[in-house]
Amino acid sequence: xxxxxxxxxxxxxxxxxxxxxxxxxxxxxxxxxxxxxxxxxxxxxxxxxxxxxxxxxxxxxxxxxxxxxxxxxxxxxxxxxxxxxxxxxxxxxxxxxxxxxxxxxxxxxxxxxxxxxxxxxxxxxxxxxxxxxxxxxxxxxxxxxxxxxxxxxxxxxxxxxxxxxxxxxxxxxxxxxxxxxxxxxxxxxxxxxxxxxxxxxxxxxxxxxxxxxxxxxxxxxxxxxxxxxxxxxxxxxxxxxxxxxxxxxxxxxxxxxxxxxxxxxxx
Amino acid sequence: xxxxxxxxxxxxxxxxxxxxxxxxxxxxxxxxxxxxxxxxxxxxxxxxxxxxxxxxxxxxxxxxxxxxxxxxxxxxxxxxxxxxxxxxxxxxxxxxxxxxxxxxxxxxxxxxxxxxxxxxxxxxxxxxxxxxxxxxxxxxxxxxxxxxxxxxxxxxxxxxxxxxxxxxxxxxxxxxxxxxxxxxxxxxxxxxxxxxxxxxxxxxxxxxxxxxxxxxxxxxxxxxxxxxxxxxxxxxxxxxxxxxxxxxxxxxxxxxxxxxxxxxxxx
Numbered sequence: 001x002x003x004x005x006x007x008x009x010x011x012x013x014x015x016x017x018x019x020x021x022x023x024x025x026x027x028x029x030x031x032x033x034x035x036x037x038x039x040x041x042x043x044x045x046x047x048x049x050x051x052x053x054x055x056x057x058x059x060x061x062x063x064x065x066x067x068x069x070x071x072x073x074x075x076x077x078x079x080x081x082x083x084x085x086x087x088x089x090x091x092x093x094x095x096x097x098x099x100x101x102x103x104x105x106x107x108x109x110x111x112x113x114x115x116x117x118x119x120x121x122x123x124x125x126x127x128x129x130x131x132x133x134x135x136x137x138x139x140x141x142x143x144x145x146x147x148x149x150x151x152x153x154x155x156x157x158x159x160x161x162x163x164x165x166x167x168x169x170x171x172x173x174x175x176x177x178x179x180x181x182x183x184x185x186x187x188x189x190x191x192x193x194x195x196x197x198x199x200x201x202x203x204x205x206x207x208x209x210x211x212x213x214x215x216x217x218x219x220x221x222x223x224x225x226x227x228x229x230x231x232x233x234x235x236x237x238x239x240x241x242x243x244x245x246x247x248x249x250x251x252x253x254x255x256x257x258x259x260x261x262x263x264x265x266x267x
Numbered sequence: 268x269x270x271x272x273x274x275x276x277x278x279x280x281x282x283x284x285x286x287x288x289x290x291x292x293x294x295x296x297x298x299x300x301x302x303x304x305x306x307x308x309x310x311x312x313x314x315x316x317x318x319x320x321x322x323x324x325x326x327x328x329x330x331x332x333x334x335x336x337x338x339x340x341x342x343x344x345x346x347x348x349x350x351x352x353x354x355x356x357x358x359x360x361x362x363x364x365x366x367x368x369x370x371x372x373x374x375x376x377x378x379x380x381x382x383x384x385x386x387x388x389x390x391x392x393x394x395x396x397x398x399x400x401x402x403x404x405x406x407x408x409x410x411x412x413x414x415x416x417x418x419x420x421x422x423x424x425x426x427x428x429x430x431x432x433x434x435x436x437x438x439x440x441x442x443x444x445x446x447x448x449x450x451x452x453x454x455x456x457x458x459x460x461x462x463x464x465x466x467x468x469x470x471x472x473x474x475x476x477x478x479x480x481x482x483x484x485x486x487x488x489x490x491x492x493x494x495x496x497x498x499x500x501x502x503x504x505x506x507x508x509x510x511x512x513x514x515x516x517x518x519x520x521x522x523x524x525x526x527x528x529x530x531x532x533x534x
Contacts, residue, residue, distance in 0.1 A: 131398060135517050138513060138516070139520050141510065141511040141513050142509035142510060142511065142513040142516055144511070165517075167513070167514075169512075172512060207531055240527075241409075241534075243409060244408040244411070244439055245306070245408070245435065245439060246408050246434070249405070249409055249523075250402050250405065250406065250432075250519075252517075252519075253406050253523045256516075256520045256524060257523060257524065257527050260524050263508070263510075
């Protein structure tokens with residue numbers, strides 16, 4: 001049993017929790033809590049740590065066997081010290097990052113059982129709030145999107161808070177982090193995907209367009225919206241109507257309304 | 268100029284930031300940052316504090332005059348020490364809590380210029396995340412709701428994080444905090460308002476109901492959903508369809524989809 005913060009594996013977990021660079025270099029990230037750990041695809045599971053208390057649950061051994069991965073026991077206090085949450089839930093995994101090409105997001109959808117379905121993409125430009133990014137993935141899975149593109153100045157997708165707020169969608173929603181987001185959007189357009197910018201200058205109401213064919217939505221930074229350079233690539237600007245003195249909606253809320261409008265039209 | 272954390276007013280601000288009880292007792296709360304402070308209705312402004320740096324902006328004096336309230340200057344470091352944010356924006360106000368009756372939320376809408384409009388309400392049961400509650404108010408104003416009801420175990424509406432994420436909607440969206448939420452919902456029903464529960468057991472898809480007449484939506488706690496007692500008061504259970512392995516949507520996202528569906532139908 002691991003009982004010291006000096007343990008090499010514990011030190012590594014702390015680095016992976018805190019540092020984007022450490023995660024990037026090793027291409028792994030940390031997942032906490034039984035709900036999410038039991039959703040990790042087997043082939044992505046690298047290592048598994050459980051607390052003494054967790055093992056006292058009569059179902060624990062059985063559940064851990066299902067994961068098909070050996071585990072290390074850690075004292076409750078040490079697991080707490082390497083956890084990113086205030087109330088850790090006794091189980092933590094190191095997990096390989098999934099990897100997709102841009103083509104995976106809008107090409108054949110056999111992976112998701114949606115072969116032949118029209119692509120439905122989200123393009124995020126410099127979203128900063130981890131909760132927003134995680135919630136967008138979670139909602140996106142619910143709305144049946146085919147994938148999410150983002151630029152490198154979007155908050156790190158593998159930040160512990162992002163992972164937590166995806167509620168497991170991180171394992172299932174294809175994503176692509178573009179070095180050049182404008183080039184990626186041009187590639188979508190060349191593939192026949194209609195690109196819409198959620199924009200305060202939009203004239204068309206978001207529910208007055210036809211989204212039954214391939215479509216992608218550009219969503220901008222929380223404070224500043226889309227850069228003119230990216231917005232100019234859109235085939236149309238659309239807006240979500242707002243009453244009162246509201247200047248804009250939260251980015252995750254705007255994305256949700258657009259994604260569910262697509263879903264509504266395609267039902 | 269205030270230059271000490273020992274100053275009585277600074278001590279009071281710290282209490283108001285940290286303690287729900289202090290806010291409740293005095294019926295005031297703290298608002299930070301120019302965007303929100305300049306939206307405070309004049310009659311609610313109790314006192315105003317600005318940092319030395321803030322006053323160096325050439326427009327500052329003019330803007331402060333518009334507020335029609337005298338202000339105290341505070342050294343930058345002291346304002347930072349009483350701020351709830353990491354990067355305070357140099358202006359902070361103590362503001363009187365608005366107060367509404369339950370009838371205000373669904374009765375005459377002359378206040379909001381919506382006289383005669385059908386009520387459109389949200390009923391929140393024990394929402395715990397401050398960001399969710401603030402975002403729900405912000406989105407609610409955008410969707411044109413007539414008001415929000417909540418129970419006492421919902422996170423404090425005047426918590427600094429809630430206030431921040433309302434982006435000013437706290438000053439404009441009528442709310443009612445019920446000692447007995449079930450009794451309040453019964454009162455809505457007696458007034459002819461249709462009550463819908465957002466519920467995983469819902470059979471009807473949320474966009475298949477007619478919301479053009481008075482309606483209210485019950486939204487449950489993030490982890491546990493609605494209590495059976497409150498849910499049983501609903502005229503109908505509705506569900507938001509979800510693909511993939513998504514078990515539920517974030518509470519603010521679910522509320523947004525419902526509120527904007529009402530708006531779509533009423534346009």
